[in-house]
Amino acid sequence: MGFLHRSPGASLDELEALYRASLPRFRRVAAAIVGDRERACDVVQEAFGTAIRRRSSFRRSGPLEAWVWRLVINTARDHARLFQPPPEELLALGDAHSNGTTPLHEELRLAVAFLPERQRLVLFLRYYADLDYAAIGAALGIAPGTVAASLNAAHAALKRTLQEVSQ
């Protein structure tokens, strides 16, 4: 059994640099999770506020960005759990909510909403945050191979749904 080793933590400067460099990506993934742009901005602000408060607990066992991604995702998931209607209600919402969007977009939105959570998060991090498999794995705490498998499964499920719609 080893001693506890205290990490130096993350500095405010590091967090601010990450915030300024990657804010649109954080907000976009948050928006994909919570389904609302304004709340997404609040989620990211809240997550970085949490990062500041907890920066001493960051242990540099992985990249700072992955640690912050995890805070953003967890905060967004908390919001989504409280506010987002379940997928079966999204169906009805989609039917009544077609102003300005095509049926294909509505179907895609619903298909994404119906993906298992891990596949959905992997998809968001890949396309809205432009993270590679290793970075996604670090953010979600899963192996890069699992990221690849999840992404493939998500693609397959979405293609299947969209092909059915287009026929």
Add this chain to the structure above:
Amino acid sequence: MSDLLSPDTLDQLVPSFDHVPADWPDVLRRGGRSRSSLRPLLVAAAAAAALGVFAASSFGQDVLNGTLDRLGSWVGSAPGEPAESDQQAAFDAANAQSYAHFSAGTKVGRLLSTTFEGEKYDLLGFRDGASLCLRLVGPDREPPAAAACVPQRELVDLGQPAAVVAAGDMFSRGSEVIATAVYGVAADAVQRVEIETGSGERHVAELADNAFLYLSPGNRSHPAVDSAEAPVRAIVESKDGSVARVPIVTWSRLERPAPGDLPGPAVVERTLDPSRVSWLEQGEPRGEPYAWTGDPSLALMTSRVVQPDPQSSFKMAVAYGTSADGHERYCFVWLWPLVKGTGSYGCMMASVTGALPIFGAGVGADQFPLMSGLAADEVVSLELFFPNGAREDVPLTDNVYAFQAPIAVPTKLVAYDAQHRVVGIYML
């Protein structure tokens, strides 16, 4: 990827944020305070409706403004009027006799005085770091009164214009209980506080200098003693006419909701194997040395005192050793300021199953009991979630954690590992 599922298609689902301005100063504000300005309001209505805990016409506004931030009488070195010199001297003497102490030179103020059944009672107040402390002194009190302290941030996070801090503080003469006190703090906006009992009767509390006090004869601290007269809520009326009902629990906690019913994580992401507290077993000289006063049968190997929250004077002695039955044990002694001697102690097997066992303990603030204990080595941070969306970081120092949770409102404690994975969820 097919054309049907191209990046462009996904782009249209969630358009870019490239032109939305950043707001780092807001992040810094949130980093200094533990909650967002938006979130509690958004969550409040749903949580209140779901849990039926809060019922105030001005609830949303209270959450936004944090009315218990506005305590005009608490501005300065001591709240209210300066305490009488003998009261200050009695406080200083009790403070000197306890193992843990409030800061030397702590100034005590007198918030209100009243006479009840011919006896004089004074509700005193002072600050301990980030906490507001109340101390009720009255007739024949021996040993001296403990202090009922609550972090002001937690009072604000609850989003109510008043908070009941203690509801079962009893005064005895011989074997007879002569009075039971309910007291707490009230925001500047509060103009009237009533205490409602189990029978539905309401009794007006004394209100002055951001504090209130209600005294009733005999033992009214528990519904098993007197279900009709035990207090069940405070009815708090503000100057704008709004009324808040602040629940009081003198018997047991509310039924605990499921983790998913409260904000915050609802799923444990990593299950810890039974763990140890390495530094304690290795005999690292953390905290301060402590001449063990707990279980005398413990064959002691390490004994130290840790102050888990630098904003509070509470301390906890922790020890590692072998008990008379041959088992390795972790033991604790709770060390309260103003409490003469070294308080009560408890022991557990020297193996932390799950992230952290929780021990409830407390003196004084019976509506905000202290939860404390030892966390596993893998636990690096703890967070407390409230039904209205507020959340707090829980102090954790050298594996020792301590926080106060409102007994009348369900809360959720979440433990995280170094990768910020959820390793424990505890409904309180």
